[in-house]
Amino acid sequence: MKIRSIKFDKHNIFGDLFFDFCDDFGNPYDNIFLIGENGTGKSLILNLIYQLSRDYLFSLQYNQEPGIEIDIQLENFDRDFIINEIKGHDFKNVSRVIVNLTKSRELKIINDTGEEKVYDLENEKELENISKLFFIDYINADEFAEPPSIDLGRGRKFLNSSSWDLKNKIINNLHDMQVSDDLDLAYWVKNNMGKELDVTKIDYKISRFKNAINSFFSSKKYYGLYETYSHAQKNVYFEESDRKITVNDLSSGEKNIILKSMFMIKKGGSSPVVLLDEPENSMHPLWQMKIVDFYMDLINSGKNQKQLFIATHSPYIFKNHISDTSTFFIMKRDINNKIVFININNKKTGLFPWSPSWGEINYFAYGIVTPELHDELYGYIHEKYISNASDEEDAKKRSGQLYFDSNYLQLKISPEYKWTREYKGVAQESENVTLPTFIRNKMHHPENKIMQKISFTDSELKTSIDKLISFLSD
Template identity: 25%
Template sequence: MFIKSLKVENFKGFENDANFLEFRLPDGVAGSGLNIFIGENNCGKSTVLEAIDFLRNGTKKDISSLKYKNSNGDQLNHASVEVEFTGKIDNVIDAFSQQNKKLVFKNKIYLCSKGNTYLKLKRTTEDLKVILLWDDASQTFENVSGLDSPLKKLFETNFIWADTNPNDEASFGASTICGFLLSEIAKIHKETNEYEEFSKKFHDVFNSQESELRQKLSVVEDKIKNIFQTQFGSASISFEFEELKIESFFKNSSIMIDDGIKVPMTEKGNGMQRSVALALLQVYAEVVAFDEEQGISKPFYLFIDEPEICLHPKGQQKLFEALLEISKHRQVFVTTHSPYFLSSPYLKNIGLYIFKKSDHKNNIEEAKLNYLFPWSPTWGELNFKAYDLPTVDLHNELYGYLQDKSEKYNENTFEAWLLENHISKNKIWTKEMNGVAKSPYSVTLMTFIRNHIHHPENLTMKSNNYTSEELLLSINQMIGLIEQFKVSSLTEEVDLMNA
């Protein structure tokens, strides 16, 4: 069972129900279940994570902090979050729902035209304790009481926020990465001969009448029994010890780090603590992420807010590789500013979503819209779209792509082609040969910048560099030419079809 889509209305920086995200689903391919949110600060990336957390867990925050406020500071009446699930919903309900709620959930499963099954839920700030279920027949949400707690049994979420204490994730808990990892190992180990021997030894020590401990306890039992029988009547009293669940042995565990001195993880710096916590993800990817093939497992969704915090570049790359592996079978949602998450051959498999703020409202678009290159998306392209950041990387990509499309590979013929496409020569370039300046000549802004990038050794032009505004203008001009190519190609395809 996977999260198919999310819709938020009047939730924090998102004003209306037009804010809709359709997520990527795992299909066994690296990156297929990975959804990455990029964009400037304060444009709603973390809010998407908060919205899903709000649907499952409600909130203890002041409700007013969740409602959208317009530019005048006016607050709208209510906020809501809708989440639509798809996949093997029936199986998940059968395996994990409490008995008296199974039919309630199952009756609201509906089919789409392609035969896929869906279940849609909604929570609003009007009544935090109510989970609304979508009824496809009536095309309305219905108020079904008593689903708040049962919903939590259907799937697990793990949130690692930018301000999460790394020790929390590295500790044993029902909803931590470390907790999930150790629990999975514990479940498997219960079937081993070693654990059977341990279990027998436990009962021999605590419950067998022949054990030394039981003989000491029997003295206490007899004293209690004698007093009880004297004061209250005949009864037999004894201590019995139930074997602890294997998970209980992990609750007092701690992670030790020895980098010369062996100390608890809590005594290390925040960077190392976060690195250890995120290293657990990589182990999780190897040990746990493939249990789909072993039968039904509870859906588990991983949400990481700015995982690059405190990680050096190599660590960021390794973490990204781990997330790619996990996302073959499980959904992962990540907010990031890291270029190491945006420079990968797997980007085409990944869901990329660009967040921007305009007119006091957060806006989202999937990055696959209007890709520039056949090999898109690229690092430079995404930086330009997500952060309005013109880079020399993108300029190089655009210039080379236009040379290839025009089949004009040297400077003179490419400049002539640019003039034919109404790009004027408005800059002066001076070549150098063995450090000797040649005669200056006119070039387009695009070639002027390209030459600066490719010839940093040219000392003559050092004092006549391009500005950031000119870099932006040149990039926009080249994007315009690429769009012309696309229109021309489309026209040719239509003409061929009509011929």
């Protein structure tokens, strides 16, 4: 099961927005990133998807506005299940189902040729059977947050609720994983009497947890779950620099990662769709760049590729995941405070043939101007200018930077900046150049001692980027 799209009809927040999660060939993306500032509906999208889970389906109020339709692509097992469960059709194959979450108990099935049939799930039994398809894991940032605390002095802290204590959650989850491993091993032995023991069946979940944690943390290694000296309770131990530390000594970010990894391992990869809300919480940038790969390895340990929805504020979360298997929705509010989105993978909205780029997403999602985006724009526009040459001699002239600046950029941008080239430490004649060329030279020639005292501001960088983007709209 993979989600293809979400269609809203008169929604009080999203209006009539349509989110298409498929590539140009109609195949759903494996990874969907929802990017933007606070209050743009990223977490709400995850919550609405989670309503497909069976517990939520039973609590929804139907025959109410607004309408929310979720289009789902089925895997082989799911297709057989639908064919057997839904009666009164002659479809030999079902490739998709469309669930209407709010307007009615309506299920639309679609076969491989695009034929559609609509069914009203009239009784609770039908709804219960169909809802078995929809198992979705929602990993919410709040659920794994460090509890608020007040320092009372002498190292004592008051926690608002012990149920939110990450330490206890980690200990309890490890204990549950060990019990589950022991039961799985006992079941295997019972059903394989006389066979040589398969050592991979021993502590399967615990081993996966240990390997995952040891690979993510460079300086800490998982040691084990042991009773304390008082034997009153258990604690989790780690090794760091040849000494043993407990889970109490870990940072909130470390506890957060450990607990989320336990959650994914305990689930065993049974859910076809996983929702991650703000995975960057309590992490420094290096961890943010690693964490999505870490979670992907955990959830995709089985045979089937899972679909991952990620809502994030962090530009580091998606930096290493700009690929053909990922799509990016930039969510923001327009001048009328209405939520809009940009599908940056769409060739009509992307700036480059290789869109999206990291600098491009940062700019449109957060308004962050980066030297990387400026470099991409300048280089791409220059290459396009060269490619329009009439012949080889013309192309050679166009490849010169000053020729490009004076004969192309200066058609729209005034040459208000001076750049002084340096040859063997000697200043050459200063040249009047446009702001984009000045910034490009400044970034590419830090060795130029003559120009080292002159730089550009973030405001000038933004102005230059906006001017370069205007060339692409011509």
